[in-house]
Amino acid sequence: MHLDEVSSNGYNYPLTIYAKHKGSGQIQQLAALLGPDGKYTIAQQITVPGHWEFWAVAGSVTSNTIQLTVEGVKVVGESNHYSKTLRTSMTLQIYSHLTGNAAIILNDPAHSTSYPLTNTYVNTGGYGEISITLNGYANGDYEIDAIINGVKASSYTYGSYWVNIGR
Secondary structure, three states: OEEEEEEOOOOOOEEEEEEEEOOOOOEEEEEEEOOOOOEEEEEEOOOOOEEEEEEEEEOOEEOOOEEEEEOOEEEEEOOOEEEOOOOOOEEEEEEEOOOEEEEEEEEEOOOOEEEEEEEEEEOOOOEEEEEEOOOOOOOEEEEEEEEEOOEEHHHOOOOOEEEEEEO
16 A cells, blocks of 8 residues: 655645656556645555656646555566467566566466466566467466566466466
8 A cells, every 4th residue: 555645735726646667667647636734645555566656746846756666576468368360479567676587487277387488677667578479388277477586476466467378
């Protein structure tokens, strides 16, 4: 959970709060109004690991920037289904508070087998991206896991990524 508070001497003044994932560069924004006490407070759970920056802008004034690190390893794919007929590859995004080489593993729970897929680098901001192909695997449901410095995505709630391979 992350709690941000913006304070000012204004009331009902519009502001925009920004959240930037330093690794991927993705920015999210939220419009808000200062309350009668001159403050705006938000509490929100952040489930994307990595290093974050937050700041607020009101008119021409920009606040100080705060930093936050969310621990974990998370694999995100572009689709929960991989069609061997319609696709030649799919992109995976790896988010983590750790930096370095991430081993990408395909776990087949139906046969209690794991297959190494590839590796990718997770940058100092906590992001890595890789394109993979799953055409050589039998149809079924698979878990895609990432391991960075011995830490597995599957060790975290919703850290690994499940995909159905089919036609």
